[in-house]
Amino acid sequence: xxxxxxxxxxxxxxxxxxxxxxxxxxxxxxxxxxxxxxxxxxxxxxxxxxxxxxxxxxxxxxxxxxxxxxxxxxxxxxxxxxxxxxxxxxxxxxxxxxxxxxxxxxxxxxxxxxxxxxxxxxxxxxxxxxxxxxxxxxxxxxxxxxxxxxxxxxxxxxxxxxxxxxxxxxxxxxxxxxxxxxxxxxxxxxxxxxxxxxxxxxxxxxxxxxxxxxxxxxxxxxxxxxxxxxxxxxxxxxxxxxxxxxxxxxxxxxxxxxxxxxxxxxxxxx
Numbered sequence: 001x002x003x004x005x006x007x008x009x010x011x012x013x014x015x016x017x018x019x020x021x022x023x024x025x026x027x028x029x030x031x032x033x034x035x036x037x038x039x040x041x042x043x044x045x046x047x048x049x050x051x052x053x054x055x056x057x058x059x060x061x062x063x064x065x066x067x068x069x070x071x072x073x074x075x076x077x078x079x080x081x082x083x084x085x086x087x088x089x090x091x092x093x094x095x096x097x098x099x100x101x102x103x104x105x106x107x108x109x110x111x112x113x114x115x116x117x118x119x120x121x122x123x124x125x126x127x128x129x130x131x132x133x134x135x136x137x138x139x140x141x142x143x144x145x146x147x148x149x150x151x152x153x154x155x156x157x158x159x160x161x162x163x164x165x166x167x168x169x170x171x172x173x174x175x176x177x178x179x180x181x182x183x184x185x186x187x188x189x190x191x192x193x194x195x196x197x198x199x200x201x202x203x204x205x206x207x208x209x210x211x212x213x214x215x216x217x218x219x220x221x222x223x224x225x226x227x228x229x230x231x232x233x234x235x236x237x238x239x240x241x242x243x244x245x246x247x248x249x250x251x252x253x254x255x256x257x258x259x260x261x262x263x264x265x266x267x268x269x270x
Contacts, residue, residue, distance in 0.1 A: 002069075005045040006065045013107060018165060020081065020082065024050070059114070074130075078135040079137065080137040084100075102114045124192055126193060133269055160208045195258040197257075198219075198255055205253050218246070235267070236265065239255060
């Protein structure tokens with residue numbers, strides 16, 4: 001049995017005005033949980049943050065994550081950073097006709113982003129009996145970004161920033177043009193992995209100031225509940241507690257869990 005984890009956090013973006021504050025803390029938080037409660041070792045976890053988290057580097061490490069995967073292996077991919085949406089080009093998004101994307105450090109609107117279809121293709125070869133948990137703490141990650149509490153609830157030193165990059169005007173206009181020529185296809189769902197997402201695919205996820213530090217609200221409470229239970233939570237119970245905490249704290253985002261029914265009854269990474 002092999003363990004492999006890839007943890008990506010992007011606070012610093014090449015794109016002006018896009019920086020976040022809680023993503024690197026998210027990476028250290030998830031790493032700590034994997035080491036203490038999931039039986040991962042330091043050598044089994046690879047980390048990319050800020051300027052090292054380019055599209056090329058992320059795709060290269062994703063290939064490492066799933067290469068040679070066999071029954072009994074455990075894999076984790078965690079991404080914390082901006083997300084967005086672009087017009088679906090291959091007709092597999094029947095509901096909203098939008099593809100969800102995650103945004104690397106070198107994000108631009110000319111193709112330097114990672115589409116949900118890229119992740120689906122990368123993970124499609126994971127064999128039966130292997131476990132792959134995907135955690136996306138980014139906006140529009142529900143089928144695969146960050147907004148949150150009412151500003152009136154925040155003290156002056158606190159802040160919340162959505163982990164969402166809005167497409168520029170020319171991209172939005174191009175999407176409107178595409179509506180008239182788009183072909184509708186049928187989406188495939190290989191069910192090769194477990195997806196925890198910070199919000200629904202029409203929501204944003206919060207980059208928030210929580211108890212003295214900046215974190216992703218989803219990742220913070222995800223790790224908190226695993227620590228509180230010493231890792232002994234099923235994925236379904238973890239989701240239930242996570243949603244309750246975010247709702248109690250006043251966040252609008254609703255975390256999602258997409259996986260086969262049997263996986264919901266097992267613990268995270270099992």
